[in-house]
Amino acid sequence: MTTLRPVEDGSLFVDAAVGETTALCASACAHCGRVEFPRRVLCPACGSACTPRELRGPARLRVLTAVLAPPPGAKVPAPYEVGVAEFDEGICVIGLVDGPVAKGDTVRPVVHQPYEGGRIFAFRRVD
């Protein structure tokens, strides 16, 4: 019988000081190579075991949009921008952006504080 192991510590990104670059805690399937974020223990495509994979970028900001009215439950004050970063590992991750960015920019994940006491990854342009 298969015993399910817990998903590492459940972290979305490697902890660092606010504003520092970070890595997203993804996983890669040992069998089919599929990369998943957030990290998975077993591959949702083929069921094989996954190993941790860190997504550090650089990535391409594939989509840039924004949320202009406050959505239910959000602690981030609206309006704010949202981007999709496409990593070389073949995965696109939705996240907040840190600082001015444009679609097509090269970005890296950084630790971001979008509201008092909050801490999350965001995408920042690489100059």
Place this chain on the structure above:
Amino acid sequence: MQNVFVGGVGIHPFGRFECSYRELGEFAARDCLSDAGVRPEEVDHVFVANVGAEMAKGHNVMDRVARIGVPIINVEAACASSGSALYLGAKLIEGGGADIVLCIGVEKAPKGFIAASGFDAWQIDNGLGVNPMYFAIQAQELIDSTDVTAADLADVSVKNHRHAIDNPNAMFRRPVSREKVLGSRLICPPLTLLMLCAPNEGAAATLLMSRRAAKQRGLTDLVRLSGAGLVSRGPDNWFVPAPSYPATRSSLTSRAARVALDDAAVDIADVDVVECQDTDAASELIAYADLGLCAPGEEASLLRSGATTLGGRIPVNVSGGLLSKGEPLGASGLGQVHELVQQLRGRCGTRQVEGARVGLGHVMGAGHNSCVVVVNR
């Protein structure tokens, strides 16, 4: 499917009302039973689709109709809830498990952004648990990968609002101009308020009948539910609430459409009228290619040609779609079926698609899942 017929359809208009969801559901159920000429006690089985009401919602709706003592099963699959209920009813009849099945969809959704769409706490806290943001990402990718422009997105809304003018079941029945759509409040770029459907209230119902029951009743001219495809998220699909997606993804709608069309032994070219999930204007354009109405990349051309406008080759959302009707989540799919069946019966007045014999309905919901159904004469 060979043995499933639509005995009747019913609807409570979509909009905002001073009554409970139970009353909305009761209204649609009675409207449907009346249309079918079936008494409540003749129903073998009931499926009730709803997303946000309470426990035992179908039971509470049916308690107002009649206490018929048969199985009542509540179905929830986000925006595909009532498509899923219809799918279950059809499969139950096709498998010989029932002769008469009543499917009801009902919703009383609050105004504004839909909450509780399955997002994790970190997504909600950080403002990433936002449905229209997902639609905007799809819209932006559509614009980047095809020749679709913001004006095309506006024109989808213009088209559907024009279609709705004579639909008494739609919430928004005033025509809008491209300029008004583009100039309405920006919600999530590139989507403006009038490019997004409004969650609202309403109910719809479909009574399904086996070939045997139809024959016993001497009903020889019923619309047939000939195909149903219900699929859920595979490894390469993405939608609300997933926080990431593969750089190359595939279409869930395409899979559902393939299953439904194969089931019906119908080619998409033979479909006369389509009701699709226009949660937002881009979603309708994406559905064009996903359903096979055009090749990928030809979405804008198809729209601009007028083919999907009433009077065109393959009219889409002649009811006004969700953009004009609003979206009572649990009722939207059966609302589509109501329109398609009335179209096939030739009862749609000024918005009638002349000679319509094959209709296709498509819903897609969070989770992620999609249901496509084919009805024909």
